[in-house]
Amino acid sequence: MRVRATRDALSLRLDGNESPQELRRVIEELPALPLEVEVNGLVGGEALEALLEAARARGLAVTLRPPRGERYVPYTEVVGRTLRSGQRVESPGTVVVLGDVNPGAEVVAGGDVIVVGKLRGLAHAGASGNLDATVWALALEAQQLRIAHLVARAPEEGFKSQGPERARVDGERIVLEPWGRR
Structure with a gap:
């Protein structure tokens, strides 16, 4: 060392x-x-x-x-179930959830957070400080999103997703944008 x-x-x-x-x-x-x-x-x-x-x-x-001269391929953790309130998944790499993330559940990743379902709990992508990390979900209805040190809250109660969305950092704020639809 x-x-x-x-x-x-x-x-x-x-x-x-x-x-x-x-x-x-x-x-x-x-x-x-x-x-x-x-x-x-x-x-x-x-x-x-x-x-x-x-x-x-x-x-x-x-x-x-990564070691000098090598390309780093981050570890990806796949969670094959819905996360319920009180459950927490944390990984130094990317986390893929095959199911919903319910209110009260948390997903914390050093890389991206990808939810193949509804994201209604807390998602923290880029937890190690990675501002290039993103949050993807088929229905992004989280009360709070975090990317690196930035935090975004849902705009109002009753907010419903209009389809698949991606959250990313633009400047010093988190922005949502549609993906996979026209």
């Missing part, structure tokens, strides 16, 4: 030999700056989860970077 300071953040380079305990300790000792994590070796899921958990506990933004 190697840590170095950049202009806006701390760069943490993992080689695959780090234990979850070692990563937790290092994160606790680092200054409170955003982290850019470059994964160079075969880093286990447990170690990455420990790193993200420790960073989240300190309120640090984390961006995962």
